[in-house]
Amino acid sequence: MKWTQLPLGPLQTNAYVIQNEQKEAIIVDPGGNGTQLVNWLQQQELRPLAILLTHAHFDHIGAVDDVRQAFSCPAYLHEEEAKWLGDSTLNGSSRFMGDDAIIIKEADHLIRAEEPLTIGSFAFTLYETPGHSPGSVSYYLKDQSIIFSGxxxxxxxxxxxxxxxxxxxxxxxxxxxxxxxxxxxxxxxxGHGSPTTIGQEMDQNPFLSGF
Structure with missing residues (x-):
């Protein structure tokens, strides 16, 4: 199993494509450039099984409908932000993008609790991690020692x-x-910038000291 980081959309938000040896894939936070993303997935001969959203801010959701339409795969989102995909005020796009505000179809599956999530051969542990937004979720792949934290x-x-x-x-x-x-x-x-590790942030992140 491997993963690829793809900066997309107006804020170059990191989308992640996780794939197995069978060319099945999970897409995390497809933030924009939908045609470009779909073309890349097709060129790689990947078959997306699902879209996992860490949260529903505009820069993380812009290509959701493009991927859903191209590959007929469902989107997952926490229930706290169930209305955000179809509301440009809630997802922030009306404020930051003006006439290009984002309104997309509702999520196919709503996350309601911290529980295992298995999609094909992909086994995630879900963590509710609110604060940046009320429905922020982090997706942990224990076997690969990686967490997609939005x-x-x-x-x-x-x-x-x-x-x-x-x-x-x-x-x-x-x-x-x-x-x-x-x-x-x-x-x-x-969700933005370079990956890091838990250990590095415990040692070096100035926002985490003294809490």
Missing amino acids: DVLFQQSIGRTDLPGGNHEQLLQSIHSKLLDLPEDTVVAC
């Missing part, structure tokens, strides 16, 4: 909390109680 934790930084539903104390609590309990060699596949 905009919760970055290399030497953390997610912003000044958007609707953001809560700084809640974000820090999510990071400390969920992410920092993972093994230190766990790769953190962030």
Whole structure:
């Protein structure tokens, strides 16, 4: 199993494509450039089984419908943000993109609890990690020692909390109680920027000291 980081959309948000030897794939946060992403997936001869959304801010969802239409695969999102995909005010696109506001179809599956999620050969552990947004979810692949954290934790930084539903104390609590309990060699596949590890952030992240 391997994964590929693809910066997409207006803010170059990291989409992640996780694939197995059978060319089946999971797409995490397809943020934009839908035609480009679909073409790349087809060129790689991949068959997406699902789209996993860490949260529903506009820069993480822009290519969801393109991928769904091309590959007939479902999208997963936490129930706290069930209405955000179809509401440009909630997903922030009306504020930041004006006439290019994003309105897409509702999620096919709503996440309601922390529980195992198995799709084909892909076995994830779900962590509810609110704070950046109320429905932020992190997807952990234990066997591959990687967690897809969206905009919760970055290399030497953390997610912003000044958007609707953001809560700084809640974000820090999510990071400390969920992410920092993972093994230190766990790769953190962030929503923006370069991947990091849990150990690096425990040692170097200035936002996590003194909590």
